[in-house]
Each structure stands twice: as structure tokens, then as C-alpha cells.
Amino acid sequence: MPSIRAFTITYDALNEYGTFSEGDTITGSVTLALLKETKVESLFVKAKGDADVRWTHKSGDRTHTYSAHRRYFKLKQFLIPEGSKDTVLPQGNHVYRFSLNIPPGSMPSSFKGHHGKIVYMLVAKLSRSWKIDSVAEKELNFVSKCVPNLHALRMQQVGSTKKETGIFSRGQVHMDATVDKTAYAAGETMVITAKINNSTSSDMIPKISLVRDVVYRASSSNKFESQTVHKVVENCVKSQTQREIRCGIKIPCDYLLTIQNCEIITVDYHLKVYLDISFAFDPKIKFPVVILPPDIVSGFQSGVAMGPSPGGAVGGPSHSDFPPPQVSMGPYPASPHSGGYRYPAVQSYSAPPPAYPANPPMYTGPPCVYPSQPTHMSEGYNNPVPQQPSPYGSPFSSSSSSSVLHPPPAVPRFHSPPSAPEIQPFPPAISPSAPTYNLLPSAPMMHTDFLSQSDEGPPAYALLFPSSTTETSDGK
Structure with missing residues (x-):
């Protein structure tokens, strides 16, 4: 049994x-x-x-x-x-x-x-x-609470491209695109606007794709995965016309979060706005996109201080006894499929700020440094x-x-070692007074204005600096 x-x-x-x-x-x-x-x-x-x-x-x-x-x-x-x-x-x-x-x-x-x-x-x-x-x-x-600088990631992104068409069409196409920000959470809508000036002899179709890039790293080798997670196809832009398009992409709840603080796995997103032109290379604009947890974005939007992190970096709400770590910003490595864009990096430890009354002291220890291991x-x-x-x-x-x-095990008590016996200080030593020395007599105070217009010669050297001892001539 x-x-x-x-x-x-x-x-x-x-x-x-x-x-x-x-x-x-x-x-x-x-x-x-x-x-x-x-x-x-x-x-x-x-x-x-x-x-x-x-x-x-x-x-x-x-x-x-x-x-x-x-x-x-x-x-x-x-x-x-x-x-x-x-x-x-x-x-x-x-x-x-x-x-x-x-x-x-x-x-x-x-x-x-x-x-x-x-x-x-x-x-x-x-x-x-x-x-x-x-x-x-x-x-x-x-x-992870270690996210890029939200103050920078909430700013509007702007891109532009201009391209001469190939052999099968003539003219030039120009496109300006904007995205309302960079960082999004599940449930938020990404707003994209594009202005297209088609001065060519060909029609073209505007398309927008949200792409996820995953990189696996091991033994100096990489494994890449790229997947289009959302795609929007707009109406055709006729030859010799101008048009402005505007669309929104809602971020689903099942999207993977952006990961940039792992050595062996990286998850990136980028938005690609491009024009599909037959028999020609498609002009395109790429924008970096960061998918964050909803609690971090909502805390930033409501103005709630997520922690005294410098540089505008904030983290998600924490119920921990540990204060939030201090941070410093740096560049992310470029994504292999993103066209070389870069954006601020995850948080890392840095020197603490000065402790003012409105700025409470923070955890100042380096990462991975903890007290000795309890006996249990x-x-x-x-x-x-x-x-x-x-x-x-x-x-x-x-x-x-x-x-x-x-209940949980009690915290083990550590007995401090006996203190060392108090050492009696030695009585102060009496040092002999320093000997006195006779200083050379200073030059006498002269009341003659040597810079005035006078025919008198300068005073003799002996008058200014008399000798301290009487010199005797040897008669030579």
C-alpha cells in the first residue's frame, strides 16, 4: 500500500x-x-x-x-x-x-x-x-524588469526612402513613413503612417510587415529564425499619383517579449514598410519594435515611479524586499535581420547616485555578490x-x-566571535623642543623711489644686503 x-x-x-x-x-x-x-x-x-x-x-x-x-x-x-x-x-x-x-x-x-x-x-x-x-x-x-529606456522608446520614429525604378519602368518613387513609438505592450495598437509619391510609370502596392527575429548561439555558431507575425496589404498606388496611408496593428497577448539580455538567445522585432513593385527592387523602411510586459508600460503611462532608476529607465512592479538595481544604458547589438538598427540596451549595474532627501539610498552592491550561505x-x-x-x-x-x-524554517542565528581585549593607548611621548636658529637679517627698508626720474645711481649692493660677518682682506 x-x-x-x-x-x-x-x-x-x-x-x-x-x-x-x-x-x-x-x-x-x-x-x-x-x-x-x-x-x-x-x-x-x-x-x-x-x-x-x-x-x-x-x-x-x-x-x-x-x-x-x-x-x-x-x-x-x-x-x-x-x-x-x-x-x-x-x-x-x-x-x-x-x-x-x-x-x-x-x-x-x-x-x-x-x-x-x-x-x-x-x-x-x-x-x-x-x-x-x-x-x-x-x-x-x-x-524581466530590465528594459530599454522607455522615455526614448516612446518617441515617434521617422524614416524616408527614395528610389529610381529599374529597366521596366521609369521615374522615381519617394516614401516617408512614421511610427508613433518603439515600445509596445500586449493590447496596444501600433499606428503607422506612410506618404507615397509615385512618379514612376508603374503601379505599386504598399505593404507593412511585423517580423520577429530569433537568434540561437552555441559553440561560435548561430541559428537564425525569422517569422512574419503580422502583415497588412494596402490598396494599389497608381502611376504618377500621390497617396497617404494610415493603418494600425494591435499587439496580441501571445506575442513573445523582446529578449536582449541573454547570451545564447535573442528575440527582436522590426517593422518593415515597403512598396511592392513588379520587376524591381522594393524600396523599404525598417523600424525597430520592442515588445514589453503590460505592467511596465501601464506603470509608465500612469506616471507611477517604478523605481529610482537613472536615465529614465523603469521596471515592472516588484513586491520584493530587495530594492531595484541601479542601471546604466548602452547600445544593443544590431539584429542580423534588422538592417543594422540599434536601440538602447538593457539595464546594468553602475555607480549609485548621491543620497538626497527625495532620493532614498539604493542597493549599491555589484551583481552576483551575496552574503555567506546559511547552514540550512x-x-x-x-x-x-x-x-x-x-x-x-x-x-x-x-x-x-x-x-x-x-512554517518556513527559522533563520539560523550566528554568534559573533568574542571581541578582542581593549588595548590601552600608550602615554603621549614628550618630544624635545626644536632648536632655534638665527635667521639672516633682512634688507633695510629703503624709502627711495627707484622708478622716479632721478640722476642718482642705484644703491650699492652692500647697502641692500649687508654681510652677517665681517670679512677680512688677505691683502692680495
Whole structure:
């Protein structure tokens, strides 16, 4: 007869979107339902974030495999300490509360593609003697707060192109295009305006495409994917006519977010406004587009301060005990399919601003630097984070009266080493007074104006600087 009826893990949502970001605190419960009394060796919960890419390429008879891995953090908390062979749990439901702090810094948003993924997981594992470990998992929807400078990304974009047509038509075509801004969130509408002057002998069709470019990187090799996620076709512009078109593209909720802070996976968007001309190269204008989480854009539009980040950079709302990281701006690398455009980069650490009354002090430590690992955490995990005191009171609320509720482990107390004995200062040493020296006599004060018009000669040198000692002539 099995002893475990159910083993699950749940987390508490921080916002209406159910997302987590850098510096947030993950709280939740691990529920263990036992059918009979059970001896347990250990029970722990861990949170981790990883990025992986993998693809194969066949060359002749050989197949090359490319793969890469990046770990952003891994946190572990024991709910039943490891090696507790004498821990016997009675029959019934046992609910264990946990609390884990995501480290601050720049980490990419969740992503899943054909050749790679960025996944953040919450895992609980129960170990018993001579039994297979029981595992419960829950995926976290992670949204990065490290975004480009929204103040710059909300400005209007303007582009222009002029082209002489080819052999099959004569004349010149000129097009000016504008996009209302660069950064958009799900549900927002992108407004595009184009003015076309067709001075050629050919008709042309204006088209607008929103393209997503994904790049996977591994072992000095890249894998590219380009997909048109939205396309608009306007009415034909006749020869020797002018026309202005205006259209809107609504950003769906299922669009992938822009990712520029991952070393092995990059997600970019660009808008292409072009004229389809038969038997000729199409004139086109490209605009960079950034897809952001809705809470970040809405917070910026409402004027809510998302954090004291310099340079206008803001982040999404955070419920973390960690203050938001300081940032500095830099250029993004050019997208391989974007025509070489660039736009501001994600946030990175920089020197803190001065602390004024209206500007509270911020976290000034460098990234990936945390205090020493508490004793209740397992050794060998990257980016250990100190566990905070339990934010949960007692008793805990529960729908089942027979459940045993276990609060998070207490924070270990560290005793400071005994202080060194006080050292008595030595009595001040009395130094002898410095000897006095007789200074050379200064030149006598003269009351004669040497610059006035006079026939008198200048005073003798001996009169100005008399000798301090009497010189004796040797008679030579």
C-alpha cells in the first residue's frame, strides 16, 4: 500500500498577471498527504532559472550537434533537514510554507522556441529511505524588469526612402513613413503612417510587415529564425499619383517579449514598410519594435515611479524586499535581420547616485555578490540568498482542519566571535623642543623711489644686503 496520496507545490501570485521578476520573493506551500505514518529523510524546495539551446546540422555523412547552457540562479531551502532519518510524519495532510528570494540583476524573460528555451521552475523533492524520490514541479512565468529606456522608446520614429525604378519602368518613387513609438505592450495598437509619391510609370502596392527575429548561439555558431507575425496589404498606388496611408496593428497577448539580455538567445522585432513593385527592387523602411510586459508600460503611462532608476529607465512592479538595481544604458547589438538598427540596451549595474532627501539610498552592491550561505541551505548552489524571517503569522489558514501546518524554517542565528581585549593607548611621548636658529637679517627698508626720474645711481649692493660677518682682506 502506498504511503503518499498527494504531493503538490503551489506559489502565491504577486500581481494580476501571475509573473515574477528580479528581486521578487516567491512564497508558497508544499502539501504532503500521507495515508499512513511515514519516515522521511529530507524535504526541500528549490527555484532555478536556466537557458538552453540545442540544434543539429548535417554535413555530408557527419552530424554536428550544437548546444549551450546558462544558469541564472538556483535557490534551495530545506523544509525537513537532510539526514533526518528519525523524522516520522503521522498520517494526514502536512503543509509546509516556504519563502525564496530571487536575486537582483538582469535576467531574461521566459521563452520557448524551436531550438532553445528559457525556463524558471519551482521544484519540491521528498526523499525516503529505499524509495524513489517524489518530485513536484511548478513553472514560473518570469518577466524581466530590465528594459530599454522607455522615455526614448516612446518617441515617434521617422524614416524616408527614395528610389529610381529599374529597366521596366521609369521615374522615381519617394516614401516617408512614421511610427508613433518603439515600445509596445500586449493590447496596444501600433499606428503607422506612410506618404507615397509615385512618379514612376508603374503601379505599386504598399505593404507593412511585423517580423520577429530569433537568434540561437552555441559553440561560435548561430541559428537564425525569422517569422512574419503580422502583415497588412494596402490598396494599389497608381502611376504618377500621390497617396497617404494610415493603418494600425494591435499587439496580441501571445506575442513573445523582446529578449536582449541573454547570451545564447535573442528575440527582436522590426517593422518593415515597403512598396511592392513588379520587376524591381522594393524600396523599404525598417523600424525597430520592442515588445514589453503590460505592467511596465501601464506603470509608465500612469506616471507611477517604478523605481529610482537613472536615465529614465523603469521596471515592472516588484513586491520584493530587495530594492531595484541601479542601471546604466548602452547600445544593443544590431539584429542580423534588422538592417543594422540599434536601440538602447538593457539595464546594468553602475555607480549609485548621491543620497538626497527625495532620493532614498539604493542597493549599491555589484551583481552576483551575496552574503555567506546559511547552514540550512545545501552547499554547492550558485547565487545563495539569505532567507528572510517568516512573514506568516500563526495560525495558518487552511481549508482542512486535519492538516498540519509547518512554517518556513527559522533563520539560523550566528554568534559573533568574542571581541578582542581593549588595548590601552600608550602615554603621549614628550618630544624635545626644536632648536632655534638665527635667521639672516633682512634688507633695510629703503624709502627711495627707484622708478622716479632721478640722476642718482642705484644703491650699492652692500647697502641692500649687508654681510652677517665681517670679512677680512688677505691683502692680495
